[in-house]
Amino acid sequence: MHKRGIKQWVVPGAVMAATLVKYCEKIPPMYGDYEAQRHWMELTVHLPIQQWYTYDLQYWGLDYPPLTAYVSWFCGIIANWIQPSWVALDKSRGIESPGSKVFMRSTVVFFDMLVYIPALLMFARTWQGSRSRRTQELALLTLLLQPALLLIDFGHFQYNSVMLGFTLLAINFFATGQDLIGAFFFVLSLGFKQMALYYAPAIGSYLLAKCLYLGPSAGSRLFLRLALVTSLTFILLFLPFLPPFASLTSILDPITRIFPFARGLFEDKVANFWCATNVAFKWKNWASRGSLVKLSTGFTAVGFLPAVVVLLNAGWKLQAASPSKGGKDREGEKKGEKEHVPFLPLLPYALLTSSMSFFLFSFQVHEKTILLPLLPITLLLSGAPVDSAVYSWGALVNNVAVFSMWPLLKRDGLGVQYIATLLLWNRLIGYNPIRVPPKSFIQFLSMAVYAAAAGLHLLELMITPPTRYPDLFAVLNVLISTPVFVLVWLWSIKCGMEVGWALGGLGPAASAKSTTTSAERRLSEEKGAGEAVGSFRQMGGRAVSLGFGQSQARKRAPLQSVRSKTSSSSVTTGEGEVI
Amino acid sequence: MSKDESTEMESLRKRSSVTSFNASNPSTIDTSSPPEELDLTKRSSWFPWDVQVVEWDVLLASTAIKLLLFPSYRSTDFEVHRNWLAITYSLPISKWYYDTTSEWTLDYPPFFAYFEKLLSIPASLIDPRIVDLNNLNYSAWSVVAYQRTTVILTELVLGVAVLRFIRGSVDPSIQRIISASLFLHPGFLIIDHIHFQYNGFMFGILLWSILMARNGNKLVSGILFAILLNFKHIYMYLAPAYFIYLLRSFCLSPTYQLQTKNFVSLANAVIAVFVVSLGPFIVMGQIPQVLSRLFPFTRGLNHAYWAPNFWALVTAADRVLLKYARRTGADIPINISGVASTSRGLVGDTVFAILPNIQPIHTFIITIAWQSIWLIKLWRTPTYKSFLTALTLCGWTSFLFGWHVHEKAVLLVLIPLSLLASERQAYFRTFIIASVAGIFSLFPLIFTPGESLVKVIYSTLWITFIYVPLSRRVYEFPKSLSYVILDTLEKIYLAGFPFLLLFVSLFPMLGNRWQGSNVAQTNNTCLSTDSFSCPDPEPSAPASFSASALEFLPLMTTSVYCAVGLVWGFLRLMYVYLNETTYQGQLSGIR
Secondary structure (H helix, E strand, O other): OOOOOOOOHHHHHHHHHHHHHHHHOOOOOOOHHHHHHHHHHHHHHOOHHHOOOOOOOOOOOOOHHHHHHHHHHHHHHHHHHHHHHOOOOOOOOOOOOOHHHHHHHHHHHHHHHHHHHHHHHHHHOOOOOOOHHHHHHHHHHHHHHOOOHHHHHHHOOOOOHHHHHHHHHHHHHHOOOOHHHHHHHHHHHHOHHHHHHHHHHHHHHHHHHHHHHHHHHHHHHHHHHHHHHHHHHHHHOOHHHOOOOHHHHHHHHHHHOOOOOOOOOOOOOOOOHHHHHOOOHHHHOOOHHHHHHHHHHHHHHHHHHHHHHHHHHHHHHHOOOOOOOOOOOHHHHHHHHOOOOOOOOOHHHHHHHHHHHHHHHOOOOOHHHHHHHHHHHHHHOOOOOOHHHHHHHHHHHHHHHHHHHHHHHHOOOHHHHHHHHHHHHHHHOOOOOOOOOOOOOOHHHHHHHHHHHHHHHHHHHHHHOOOOOOHHHHHHHHHHHHHHHHHHHHHHHHHHHHHHHHHHOOOOOHHHHHHHHHHHHHHHHHHHHHHOOOHHHHHHHHOOOOOOHHHHHHHHHHHHHHHHOOOOOOOOOOOOOOO | HHHHHHHHHHHHHHHHHEEEEEEEHHOOOOOOOOOOHHOOOOOOOOOOEEEEEEEEHHHHEEEEEEHHOOOOOOOHHHHHHHHHHHHHOOOOOOOOOOOOOOOOOOOOOOOHHHHHHHHHHHHHHHHHHOOOOOOOOOHHHHHOOOOOOOOHHHHHHHHHHHHHHHHOOOHHHHHHHHHHHHHOOOOHHHHHHHHHHOHHHHHHHHHHHHHHOOOOOOOHHHHHHHHHOOOHHHHHHHHHHHHHHHHHHHHOOOOOOOOOHHHHHHHHHHHHHHHHHHHHHHHHHHHHHHHHHHHEEEOOOOOOOOOOOOOHHHHHHHHHHHHHHHHHHHOOOOHHHHHHHHHHHOOOOOOOOOOOOOHHHHHHHHHHHHHHHHHHHHHHOOOOOHHHHHHHHHHHHHHHHHOOOOOOHHHHHHHHHHOOOOOOOOHHHHHHHHHHHHHHHHHOOOOOOHHHHHHHHHHHHHHHHHHHHOOOOOOOOOHHHHHHHHHHHHHHHHHHHHHHHHHHHHHHHHHHHHHHOOOOOOOOOOOOOOOOOOOOOOOOEEEEEEEOOOOOOOHHHHHHHHHHHHHHHHHHHHHHOHHHHHHHHHHOOOO
């Protein structure tokens, strides 16, 4: 495309193509999330705010945080203006006219364009800012056409891309050093869907590590500011439910709706630890619900602990070993806030570890929640060269995630879309799982998993499950998918530790250098990993796994050494923002 | 130049390229690919076929989109084709053209019936209810998936044909863009994959035939066209150009001597094709019945929604004159039956209120008169490029002046014209105007809200990715003032399409509100609460005549606006063709 001189058309073209694919997907039958979302528009338009979380809860009561409610309210007003019958209170239940369907789908596309696509564009420009435009565009396409998100948001119908988009924006602002804006966006993400909590340990510990890294005085100042911004944003979101506007107890309405601990350990068949082990070990018979909640919470905490520890450790060690950032003087502090943070490359791995451990071990998980771990790994994948381990893992997890949602998609009648989006995306990223003989563990694993998945699909086509086990195929699906997710979780811990070790082990002046060396080490690893496959991907890809961090570090390396030698800190870097 | 010579040239070129490459870099020889393609094209290792990675990408991406369109809106043509599957499967051949179980009787030539027979065999294995003759309007998932899949698979004929166009073309990198544009043509997406027909397959045969003409294999070209005619008789629009071209350049020598061998072989082959096709019906004595099915002359001048052709302009002029006559009270005889006729947009006779009425014979004479101009020109310069232009113009003439032309027939213009697109700026601009107007005129075929956005976004993407690379390639500096004025006017015309789209899509909404405020709001409140099937008010019955006229207004505007572009493009190409010597391009080299 670049050769033809249509460079400036690539990004709009990509966005349009993605929109096209989104509109091509069809809405599944009624009474799913579609009806829930539509119903929320209906009730937010017609009812006062205090009744939002209390009105007729049996019929798809509102159970997402306030930002979702506000968004529904906004959409509801528009719908009411276009065609009041779409959102008439009570009377519109189950309405599925072609016009209303297009309207609902357009709202998803609209918010996707408003939040997720800008977030992706910004991601490509910041995290991969040092890469060629071609790589950036490829990364953008990889993320835009991610099949799992397409199928769930535009096929099944949800607004996940908004939540993911807010989180992604937060990460982008962390990368540019504007932590407060980042924190604001992350709270918005939390305020849109409570599922963003899956990321909270990683984000929280990243910010804490940054405070540690900046040293006592600058760090505590940042900490206070973050605390202020976060709580102010939360208060802003929940304002209508707080005392001057409502009674004190009314805040409990949304809270109890958002965190439903009264339900079971898992609902449908979902490819996580509890559901998979339930095959052999009936958890419900062995423990009460209360102890199961505790148990799952404990497991989850243990699950994301490594990420937290690695991040905090990196922050602490780099700070302790860094005399120039020891918080000696005010200039040092000012500079510190503008500085690029060396342990930023850890963040995606930490996000992956934390969200995957929540998915695997926490209470009341839906199969759709796999979208949360998919975001960080797809971010990692988007910039990775075709023969790297990150690439293979990323592609495998994405495909298996879509596979794990097969029972849901089948119920929705999205079988053709399942095939088409998978085909399109795998072709796009130039993925070719069949490589004989497999050269590494991950390739071997991929082949085995794909063979099993294909076998299962064939089996499902040919025979009907015995009446004794109506969920046979769903359970087999869980048994295939879960090990992959567990392995990815372990792999993310391993990668996090590797990167953390490479960062933390060395001195401050060399901290920048150490990232480079780690990059070089990874690079050599990846170079040897596999040989070229027939794809356009390999022509553009430079073999670096995390472009932004390392290139920034590389750019700064001479600068930093000069600075530490002269210990003068009047150097201004043009790109930092004064907060 | 004969065929042997050209192939020899080809192989020579290859050989020299290989040897030169060999000398410079002996380790990386790619023996099969011409040197100018090396940069773009890594050969796929998946298949041993002569298909490159870029081309696989195009195929897979388009297939993915087509798969996603499986559950989308489909017109009655879907049921038409299902019914034909049932007819050909469950009835003996003698009853195919007599069956009236469904209102959708078989009205395509015999080859298409055979084709349906072939498709019905797997269909019966997949789901016997598909081929049940009395199972009208069957729309289970099995039949949808099956029929849509057959469209995708048979379209591969088109895919292979356009691939063959790249190989051995003068400039493969440009031809690749054109080929991709043909394969991904929004016309096919709208008509075949949403609306439902088999145009991709049949235009594939047409392109094969044109390709054979380019490669100098005129006998095969003629045979393929004869086969095509027996699939769908609408291709008769193009037949005059074929006839003259083959007669002049294949059956006659440059000095007008009859090449007896060529003539006899071509005549025999074409007759053989018709015998295979019509033979069984000749034996059974059913030819009159078959012909009456194929050529129903009982329809009106305009189709339900006016195809954007010359008659649309005439009809619109009639409307305007009527308005004028009524307002000013001018002394013009008004045909009363014509007052209500044309704006209704129903299938039936179009009767003009002011202008003289048109009979089929008039349209026939006008068409022949125009076509004879191209045919004379073609007779005098029977080159490939001249043939291609004449072919396009023949199709165009029939489309503009024919009787009861359907808007889908615009593909007969757009597809051959695409092959000329990169020739010169003059051709390219004609191509762009015709494509934009022609594709836009297909939009009303798809009126469901869900697919409307798909068609618009897809077409916009398509035109962008054709326009940008090709326009750079063919750019010519304006040489005269009149050129600049024309160029500006054309750009203004093209810029009008977004506004037209806006008008067409917003009008029903505004009309609805306007109507809602006049008529009491009966439709807008949904009364049925027990059953969840509130009808959408959009297709609600119009309350008065004025409302129905307003409903028709967007369609009328669309067809008139597109007709302007198509008529202008026609005149443009005519001018270019008649002054062909000044518009030499890369295709001029092909004899």
